[in-house]
Amino acid sequence: LAAGLALPGVAGAQDGETTTIGVSIPAATHGWTGGVNFHAQEAIDSLEETYPNLDFVLATAGDPGKQVSDVEDMMATRDIDALVILPFESDPLTGPVKRVADAGKFVTVVDRGLAQEGIEDLYVAGDNTAFGRVAGEYFKERMPDGGKIVVLRGIPTTIDNERVEAFQAAIEGSGVEIVGMEHGDWNRDKAFEVMQDFLSKNAEIDAVWASDDDMALGAIEAINQSGREADMWVLGGAGMKQMIERVKSGDAMVPADVTYPPAMIATAIRLTAARFVSNAPMEGRFIIDSVLVTPENADQYYYPDSPF
Amino acid sequence: MITAPAPGGPRATTGERTAPIIEARGVRKSFGPVEVLHGIDFALRPGEVHALVGENGAGKSTLMKCLTGYQPVTGGEIWLRGEPVRFSSSDEAERAGVVLIHQEFNLAEQLSAEANIFLGRELKKGVFLDWKTMRRRASELLDELATPIDTRRPVSSLSVSQKQMVEIAKALARDARVLVMDEPTAVLTSREAEVLFEQISRLKAEGVVILYTSHKLDEIVRIADEVTVLRDGSFISNRPASKTSTDTMARDMVGRELSDLFPPKGEPRRLAPALEVERFSVPGHARDISFKLAKGEVLGFAGLVGAGRTELMEGIMGLRESAGTIRVNGDPIRVASPRDAVRHGLSYLTEDRKGRGLLLEYGMRENLTLLGLDRFSKIFVDEAAERKALDTAVERFDIRGASREGRVGNLSGGNQQKLLLAKTMLVDPDIVILDEPTRGIDIGTKQQIYRFIHDLAEEGRAVIVISSEMSEVIGLCHRVVVMRSGRLAGELTGAEITEEAIVRRAMGLHSEPLEEVA
Amino acid sequence: MSSAETRPSTPREKHGRRLDFHVWGPVIALVALVLFGMSLNDQFLSSGNVTNVLARSAFIGIIAVGATFVITIGGLDLSVGSMSAFLAGVTIIVLNALVPVLGIGWGSILVGMVACLLLGLAAGFVNGILITVGRIEAFIVTLGTLGIFRSLVIWLADGGTLSLNFELREVYRPVYYGGMAGIAWPIIVFALVAIVGEIVMRKTAYGRHAAAIGSNDQVARYSAIPVERVRLVTYMLQGMLVGIATIMYVPRLGSASSTTGLLWELEAIAAVIIGGTVLKGGFGRVWGTVVGVLILSLIDNILNLTDLVSPYLNGAIQGVIIILAVVLQRGRKGAA
Amino acid sequence: MSSAETRPSTPREKHGRRLDFHVWGPVIALVALVLFGMSLNDQFLSSGNVTNVLARSAFIGIIAVGATFVITIGGLDLSVGSMSAFLAGVTIIVLNALVPVLGIGWGSILVGMVACLLLGLAAGFVNGILITVGRIEAFIVTLGTLGIFRSLVIWLADGGTLSLNFELREVYRPVYYGGMAGIAWPIIVFALVAIVGEIVMRKTAYGRHAAAIGSNDQVARYSAIPVERVRLVTYMLQGMLVGIATIMYVPRLGSASSTTGLLWELEAIAAVIIGGTVLKGGFGRVWGTVVGVLILSLIDNILNLTDLVSPYLNGAIQGVIIILAVVLQRGRKGAA
Numbered sequence A: 001l002a003a004g005l006a007l008p009g010v011a012g013a014q015d016g017e018t019t020t021i022g023v024s025i026p027a028a029t030h031g032w033t034g035g036v037n038f039h040a041q042e043a044i045d046s047l048e049e050t051y052p053n054l055d056f057v058l059a060t061a062g063d064p065g066k067q068v069s070d071v072e073d074m075m076a077t078r079d080i081d082a083l084v085i086l087p088f089e090s091d092p093l094t095g096p097v098k099r100v101a102d103a104g105k106f107v108t109v110v111d112r113g114l115a116q117e118g119i120e121d122l123y124v125a126g127d128n129t130a131f132g133r134v135a136g137e138y139f140k141e142r143m144p145d146g147g148k149i150v151v152l153r154g155i156p157t158t159i160d161n162e163r164v165e166a167f168q169a170a171i172e173g174s175g176v177e178i179v180g181m182e183h184g185d186w187n188r189d190k191a192f193e194v195m196q197d198f199l200s201k202n203a204e205i206d207a208v209w210a211s212d213d214d215m216a217l218g219a220i221e222a223i224n225q226s227g228r229e230a231d232m233w234v235l236g237g238a239g240m241k242q243m244i245e246r247v248k249s250g251d252a253m254v255p256a257d258v259t260y261p262p263a264m265i266a267t268a269i270r271l272t273a274a275r276f277v278s279n280a281p282m283e284g285r286f287i288i289d290s291v292l293v294t295p296e297n298a299d300q301y302y303y304p305d306s307p308f
Numbered sequence B: 001m002i003t004a005p006a007p008g009g010p011r012a013t014t015g016e017r018t019a020p021i022i023e024a025r026g027v028r029k030s031f032g033p034v035e036v037l038h039g040i041d042f043a044l045r046p047g048e049v050h051a052l053v054g055e056n057g058a059g060k061s062t063l064m065k066c067l068t069g070y071q072p073v074t075g076g077e078i079w080l081r082g083e084p085v086r087f088s089s090s091d092e093a094e095r096a097g098v099v100l101i102h103q104e105f106n107l108a109e110q111l112s113a114e115a116n117i118f119l120g121r122e123l124k125k126g127v128f129l130d131w132k133t134m135r136r137r138a139s140e141l142l143d144e145l146a147t148p149i150d151t152r153r154p155v156s157s158l159s160v161s162q163k164q165m166v167e168i169a170k171a172l173a174r175d176a177r178v179l180v181m182d183e184p185t186a187v188l189t190s191r192e193a194e195v196l197f198e199q200i201s202r203l204k205a206e207g208v209v210i211l212y213t214s215h216k217l218d219e220i221v222r223i224a225d226e227v228t229v230l231r232d233g234s235f236i237s238n239r240p241a242s243k244t245s246t247d248t249m250a251r252d253m254v255g256r257e258l259s260d261l262f263p264p265k266g267e268p269r270r271l272a273p274a275l276e277v278e279r280f281s282v283p284g285h286a287r288d289i290s291f292k293l294a295k296g297e298v299l300g301f302a303g304l305v306g307a308g309r310t311e312l313m314e315g316i317m318g319l320r321e322s323a324g325t326i327r328v329n330g331d332p333i334r335v336a337s338p339r340d341a342v343r344h345g346l347s348y349l350t351e352d353r354k355g356r357g358l359l360l361e362y363g364m365r366e367n368l369t370l371l372g373l374d375r376f377s378k379i380f381v382d383e384a385a386e387r388k389a390l391d392t393a394v395e396r397f398d399i400r401g402a403s404r405e406g407r408v409g410n411l412s413g414g415n416q417q418k419l420l421l422a423k424t425m426l427v428d429p430d431i432v433i434l435d436e437p438t439r440g441i442d443i444g445t446k447q448q449i450y451r452f453i454h455d456l457a458e459e460g461r462a463v464i465v466i467s468s469e470m471s472e473v474i475g476l477c478h479r480v481v482v483m484r485s486g487r488l489a490g491e492l493t494g495a496e497i498t499e500e501a502i503v504r505r506a507m508g509l510h511s512e513p514l515e516e517v518a
Numbered sequence C, D: 001m002s003s004a005e006t007r008p009s010t011p012r013e014k015h016g017r018r019l020d021f022h023v024w025g026p027v028i029a030l031v032a033l034v035l036f037g038m039s040l041n042d043q044f045l046s047s048g049n050v051t052n053v054l055a056r057s058a059f060i061g062i063i064a065v066g067a068t069f070v071i072t073i074g075g076l077d078l079s080v081g082s083m084s085a086f087l088a089g090v091t092i093i094v095l096n097a098l099v100p101v102l103g104i105g106w107g108s109i110l111v112g113m114v115a116c117l118l119l120g121l122a123a124g125f126v127n128g129i130l131i132t133v134g135r136i137e138a139f140i141v142t143l144g145t146l147g148i149f150r151s152l153v154i155w156l157a158d159g160g161t162l163s164l165n166f167e168l169r170e171v172y173r174p175v176y177y178g179g180m181a182g183i184a185w186p187i188i189v190f191a192l193v194a195i196v197g198e199i200v201m202r203k204t205a206y207g208r209h210a211a212a213i214g215s216n217d218q219v220a221r222y223s224a225i226p227v228e229r230v231r232l233v234t235y236m237l238q239g240m241l242v243g244i245a246t247i248m249y250v251p252r253l254g255s256a257s258s259t260t261g262l263l264w265e266l267e268a269i270a271a272v273i274i275g276g277t278v279l280k281g282g283f284g285r286v287w288g289t290v291v292g293v294l295i296l297s298l299i300d301n302i303l304n305l306t307d308l309v310s311p312y313l314n315g316a317i318q319g320v321i322i323i324l325a326v327v328l329q330r331g332r333k334g335a336a
Ligand SMILES: Nc1ncnc2c1ncn2[C@@H]1O[C@H](COP(=O)(O)OP(=O)(O)OP(=O)(O)O)[C@@H](O)[C@H]1O
Pocket: B031, B036, B054, B055, B056, B057, B058, B059, B060, B061, B062, B063, B103, B400, B401, B402, B403, B406, B410, B411, B412, B413, B414, B415, B440, B442, C010, C011, C012
């Protein structure tokens, strides 16, 4: 199906008339989505630079409803040839995106899979399960004879659930015990306050899984304030600049990080664009795995010019 | 003999008299298309108490507002101490010593009495408010006005009459040279009025000029030196009070001879009791009150301020928590809400027209039908019917407004009162309770209203009149119940109804066992 | 105090001037937006886009009609957004539960709709009772229930998303995407609600009473208006309208989560006030609210029509336009 | 209408009863929360925890003191949250820019602080001018500026996070984490602001004028109060207090992003009303606001210290407690 539909797009690109690619992403409501916004913007600028006959439509949404509206608007008023979407949530977007695909547009889904298989032509995914699993395994390995940890969760969403469940599954059976788990909403301030309270509540904490670098930074502040830096270390996630720096510099408190690169949106946009400017048949799934960043491999994951 | 105004100032014959402090010269005032003052000339002279009288809507308040900078004149000039002035705000006027006491209250409800009295003129110690002095001055002022209330109480918890006293205190605190009083006694009982008159003579002695308006003409004769009459926004006459009488004033005001004020009472045809109230109490205001009211009877309620007459009636109407039995036409009724009361044929005219009577933001029509709206609506409100009702009401109660459409807040005080009366009567009740029905109403209309009350009784309806105007109680009622601090202090019938008798009971100088009452 | 008093200028003049601007202000703003949209993109007036904009206005719109009444009585309801999320969540649970019983079909869906409406009424009743009988500031009550409904839906969804059974969704879809005579259902329902609302506000005793209470509840009491009952009814009406909006909303997203209906309360109130209803109560205008809602959703739509501004600045543009839309009726409002 | 009037019960009695409850209600609620907290966790009263809670309250607290005045004049400011995000963002940019000029040290930081305050005043001035001169409903103006400030900060941060130069931060840190005589600076500043606020409200002509305007601005105008100026000053005061709060906030995490100060406006308004200030204006109580703020941040703290309920339900608990806290002063409020 995708192959068949591919043709018009290609034709379009070849006889020099412009191809419009819609990009729909969540608004920058926390650090990671902020990164997504940045990388999307950057990719679009550079692509429009190099390929004059590529035209992009970027829309950011604060909630699923708004994102559905954005997609509708792109179809109705911008007549896009392709859609690159990072769904706010899988379920609500499944129907609308399906309609885009049915209209014969090329669809690239990023990060969060849709609720139904086989709608998208191209799937560039982060792996939330892996994100949680990798983190969990790291704890198991760092704490062979167990220990007490606290967990800062994100905004209550499916993603957060996937990550936390995978994490819990991974530490299953090990001596690692979760003594506190609260929502930090992927928000530095919230994480700071929750961590403060965890610290006053638990005399003994050996490590913190912040499940997001923004929250990690907040948590670290709280720990510094309590003067218990020596007692515990923090594992964040996503690969934020400041955190990678700390890992690189062998900071004892931040021994590692787990990647979940917001740059995946740029990859997706580039792949989609390539689909139109070259005849490369871009279909299938690109899973961007979550890897463990350690002082050894930190350099590869360090993007100094990214705001994220 | 009506003297027309000579050009270039009031009364060419003023040569020998002292120079005016403040003058209106050909003052015109229009609201939008409507002109309500058509070139008024008149002058206030040092050391005089000048009364301004006229029908409701004659333009008294408007003229006063123009003189005191609350409203810009649209024609003519105001002269102060021999020079033309243009007050751009009431503030400017006050700085020039010209202060207005509003007909409608001008107080911030949530603020304390003290805060209101000094509002915008706070006394300070450095950056801070000088509480002590302000509290002291406030209580002094209020004591002088014989209103010993706690100055920290929010104004919202005061009675209308207390509010009026606060309003007056506020003006006194602004040490005025020209003090303009718009119907200050409208909401005062005769005793409180006396207190005010003492203040007025004191101020007069201090050389303060006072412009004063009231619909209680006998007051005017007593305290005024000069009387100016307005009618429909035009100057009619100006006489020394010594050379005039209530009748002359009334004639000038209405433009015709007035027959005697009260219709002949006639013996109440003692029909079946319409309303029986037994051992009725309103916590904090009225205790264990019992009285009967017959069809075709006009029952007066007299008492001093705070006697709790209002609260008693509000209790009966289901507006306040209350205990006791109420019987209508013999059968006991349960009144949990005003709605119940109205359903049983009762209707109440509140004494606080601005706060509880009318929606000042809305027009006459909406206000008129608000109480009896069910009568005008099946599924939808029948606006045509409403308009007809309004026409009838305007006709019947002679409500005069510059326009039908504008906010009722723009109606003159008296016309608001008439509208309120019309509203109360629209549910065509069998038992009518009127609390201060003629408050702020001109003498001509008073006569109409008295006749109207009389007719209600003739029709066999039962009427209760709460009034602080003795003459009203005496002239109108078949029977008078006197209340004193929440209790019955006696009941008077027929010939017994004299001012002296009422006052004695109201003040507790004369006590009688309850049996006689119930 | 009612804001109409706040100018010393002579009321009647003001009245006149105010009326004009006050009545036409929002409309002018709306027209201006439409013209601007047309100038930007020729697809703007395409039936497709118009349908989209109107249909998506329906949710906020239906809710805002209720908010118009609530604000007219001098009240406030901050809970509508999360109430709708909560209703959506429960409705979805009910529907999924009904599948085994009534099967995939309109039977289940109708039952679900009824459940949604009743729950909406109940939710409004809770708000109303706490405000009238409990005598608690409406702001506090509805701020409280905002939190409660929101976290109830999160709890029901286990922090994730509640999604409607897929086959059932297919049956249900037409309620949002289908229509009659080429007009989408949400638009039709919105129109009906608005028209009925306008009539109720203008022509019924209830509407008159609502305004009276908002204008001066003491006068209302003394005029034998059952103040507390009218208030209660108004909050229940609001709840019911949230229910209707939710019935339209569920088939659109087929799911409910922590983000459903986020900040709808602000949008609804904004629409009401842009429409010329006085925030302090005493004067409400349903059709104005409709205009307000359209203005708000046109802004979003127009921002999607072009790449004029960085998406980061969308919020700023919205803010500016909202203020501009109201500047046009400045004569009226008592600023505070 | 003065809400104090809305009950039929007898004024005098009521006055008495109301006063008690109204004054003590919030305090009782606060004490109850503290006792509850103690019973749950012995760490609750540890100086560490107490310091945390108080220091956290400082931001909302300082802002809420301003909100008390804004609400007292019958106004509303929804923009405070995003205003503070905006201020934080600009301050950070300024500070980073100053490093090369003034170097790492208090010099730069002081300049940054001043900039933050001035910008706060300016922001408040914008709100105030639009509301007074522009005569636009405060709700609309500040809803608009809410959007504007918020998206300006996102734009400045490129959607990401603005972080303060690291060394400079080390110098700046003590402003949040340091203290005097064992009391953290934020707590001291909050206390000062609250005390001064209370005095201004009670003991100065300005405070009294603010109440008068909120109670009945027509009367205020007739009483020679410069109504518009007082309003303008009040919004600028609010802006300045947001500035002060931001000065305390920046050193805490040394960053500003789209999430900074999210929904602080709601928290601030809630605190003000829990504290017994009347939403419709005319009566304000700063110390009550302080109690309200403490109640709100204690709720969070207690919820974190215990695992009684699923974290999903935190919002619900908050809602319930907020309502309960106000139930205690029911006598007072005119419900609507
Ligand atoms: N702000 C206003 N807008 C429009 N018309 C007004 C306004 N104020 C007063 N009027 C009209 O001007 C006329 C005079 O009103 P005014 O209040 O001066 O009468 P008044 O002599 O004080 O009557 P009363 O004895 O009842 O107080 C009335 O017809 C009134 O409707």
